Amino acid sequence: MVKDLSLLLTLVLVGVALTLIWIGWRNRLRRQSDVEPLPEVPAELGAPLAVADGQYVASTTAGDWLDRIAVHHLGIRTNAELSVHPEGALFERAGAGPVFIPAGQLTGVRQESGMAGKFVEKDGLLVLSWMLGSHELDTGFRTRRAEDKAVLLTTLQDLISAAPQAEADSGK
Numbered sequence: 001m002v003k004d005l006s007l008l009l010t011l012v013l014v015g016v017a018l019t020l021i022w023i024g025w026r027n028r029l030r031r032q033s034d035v036e037p038l039p040e041v042p043a044e045l046g047a048p049l050a051v052a053d054g055q056y057v058a059s060t061t062a063g064d065w066l067d068r069i070a071v072h073h074l075g076i077r078t079n080a081e082l083s084v085h086p087e088g089a090l091f092e093r094a095g096a097g098p099v100f101i102p103a104g105q106l107t108g109v110r111q112e113s114g115m116a117g118k119f120v121e122k123d124g125l126l127v128l129s130w131m132l133g134s135h136e137l138d139t140g141f142r143t144r145r146a147e148d149k150a151v152l153l154t155t156l157q158d159l160i161s162a163a164p165q166a167e168a169d170s171g172k
Contacts (some may be wrong), residue, residue, distance in 0.1 A: 036133030037167060038072050039098040046086040050155035052148035056080035056165070057140030058116040062129055069137060077118065082096050082126075082141050084155045099139070105131045109156040111149070115140045126152055130144065138169035
């Protein structure tokens with residue numbers, strides 16, 4: 001009798017907790033309904049400048065590593081491949097749609113030790129800062145192999161510094 005009662009109480013508490021989590025996520029989606037749709041992946045991308053397997057951690061509001069972006073499934077952690085192309089950065093996410101960040105929308109890249117529930121060693125995450133319409137976002141990526149991180153970081157820094165020049169050249 002006591003075992004049955006404690007089991008029932010545990011199931012009720014778990015159900016309440018899951019319901020509250022679902023309500024919180026739904027409210028976050030509602031609050032973030034003004035976030036613009038993701039850019040389309042170009043039909044023809046140039047050859048990748050760098051590629052690495054790893055984990056897409058999440059996208060958050062820039063500067064607020066706890067404020068996950070729920071819309072467009074940007075807040076969902078998943079395995080991914082990050083490839084850097086002359087046109088921008090492409091996250092091919094397992095179980096979620098791709099995220100393409102055009103080179104002109106990238107505003108910075110840095111290394112961090114954590115964001116949105118994922119904490120690793122010092123400088124273990126790559127964080128790409130970018131603009132999605134009027135919203136500045138940070139997107140975290142953890143490479144599977146440590147040596148891939150340095151290559152991605154350098155390639156992304158080069159892409160970001162070249163983007164203003166490429167926009168100026170195309171405007172001529």
